[in-house]
Amino acid sequence: MNIDNFGQVEITEHEAIQALVSGRITxxxxxxxxxxxxxxxxxxxxxxxxxxxxLLQPRPNVTISQEEFDLKNQNTxxxxxxYQDFDILDWLxxxxxTLEQQTRVSQELELFVQHHMFPxxxxxxxxxxxxxxxxxxxxxxxxxxxxxxxLYLIGVHKIDSIKYDLDIREFLKGEQNEI
Numbered sequence: 001m002n003i004d005n006f007g008q009v010e011i012t013e014h015e016a017i018q019a020l021v022s023g024r025i026t027x028x029x030x031x032x033x034x035x036x037x038x039x040x041x042x043x044x045x046x047x048x049x050x051x052x053x054x055l056l057q058p059r060p061n062v063t064i065s066q067e068e069f070d071l072k073n074q075n076t077x078x079x080x081x082x083y084q085d086f087d088i089l090d091w092l093x094x095x096x097x098t099l100e101q102q103t104r105v106s107q108e109l110e111l112f113v114q115h116h117m118f119p120x121x122x123x124x125x126x127x128x129x130x131x132x133x134x135x136x137x138x139x140x141x142x143x144x145x146x147x148x149x150x151l152y153l154i155g156v157h158k159i160d161s162i163k164y165d166l167d168i169r170e171f172l173k174g175e176q177n178e179i
């Protein structure tokens with residue numbers, strides 16, 4: 001199995017059959033096989049047997065760059081509607097108890113918007129809540145992300161960047177951040 005630059009799963013015919021038989025794959029909508037004859041043969045068998053299996057689809061022709069594809073899909077997150085509707089701004093500011101914390105959150109939110117990463121915050125809230133609910137352990141903090149107070153508030157890591165006076169410019173290292 002391979003995943004291309006656009007996140008599309010490429011599998012061989014043998015891998016597809018094994019995955020279907022074992023029950024590991026029940027939704028074929030995001031899996032592509034490049035052999036048109038195999039697609040035609042599989043779909044004909046599904047029709048002939050009135051099988052409830054989904055039909056195989058040919059690989060869509062992607063006509064945009066990988067960067068455009070990523071930007072287009074950054075607003076599409078697989079998470080429950082309650083998190084899609086969640087007011088992350090209000091929640092973040094409600095976690096602040098001092099003016100210093102509110103100022104830091106404002107600065108960081110500007111960076112998230114500037115780097116087209118704002119939609120990520122709702123997903124991270126959902127991910128952290130899901131991991132907590134399922135008692136999944138994750139790291140204390142790693143790399144430049146620990147310089148983000150917003151990520152600390154969400155629970156991505158446990159390093160209070162204000163307490164330890166971590167410079168926000170360390171977050172998104174390599175980017176030209178102007179604060």
